[in-house]
């Protein structure tokens with residue numbers, strides 16, 4: 001049984017840096033509207049489903065966070081992530097009956113849309129002689145499927161999309177989501193695939209206006225972003241099932257780094273992937289071994305296999321939680 005003994009107190013220095021991060025971050029725009037939408041989504045999905053079983057809810061994070069260098073931001077540091085993994089994973093979780101909170105970078109890949117042809121949007125349509133607009137025959141099957149799948153997910157109340165751009169927005173939203181999901185206990189899951197900045201410029205020490213090149217070469221000191229995974233596990237949603245991702249470029253250190261992250265942040269699973277191969281293979285790292293997951297064919301997604309394994313582990317987590 002997961003006793004929630006991950007809810008030990010946080011080290012004092014971490015608590016202080018977390019508090020200072022949130023106190024000094026620029027406030028979220030529309031935070032009360034977001035909180036309302038989130039609560040309505042969680043309430044709807046806290047009720048048992050038609051088969052009498054409680055709905056499982058997963059928060060999927062997707063895309064990279066930015067670190068602004070100026071308060072009126074012209075320049076920023078970015079993190080590598082197209083959002084493809086998060087978008088594809090959302091579809092597989094929805095198909096398996098989960099409700100998904102899709103916390104994504106604005107402009108990154110979206111569930112169902114990313115299946116559409118990569119052609120320019122306007123190449124998908126044609127204007128008929130009567131001026132009606134139609135999808136070109138060559139693309140109609142794929143467009144119909146994307147629309148149907150998307151509408152079904154939304155109509156069944158299985159998909160809530162929340163956007164972020166900066167590290168400040170991302171962490172504030174993650175905190176609101178996690179605290180709202182606490183009530184779901186072990187039925188809640190976090191699938192943290194976003195590429196999150198490790199360093200940032202605190203808002204109060206950030207240049208207010210565009211940094212001028214006429215001032216010559218620039219020296220910049222970045223602060224460390226507090227390790228929020230610990231806070232998520234210990235404080236925000238201690239009973240939830242937590243999966244984080246580890247991306248490396250050096251195969252020799254990947255598994256070791258994933259195992260360290262798993263222990264340090266008390267993750268249930270860390271999914272390890274290499275920049276050179278992450279689209280076709282990942283390794284699931286658990287406290288009792290590793291599982292290599294590969295995509296099964298040219299038209300398949302590695303996420304299809306991955307999500308099956310994670311759902312199986314989540315079921316075991318529910319059993320161990322005495323549910």
Ligand code: PAZ
Nearest residue numbers: 081082083084085193195245246247
């Ligand atoms: O978004 P994407 O499909 O282009 O890439 C996914 C990924 C490589 C960002 C993800 O699998 C991942 O490893 N995220 C965590 C990155 C990190 O270690 O910070």
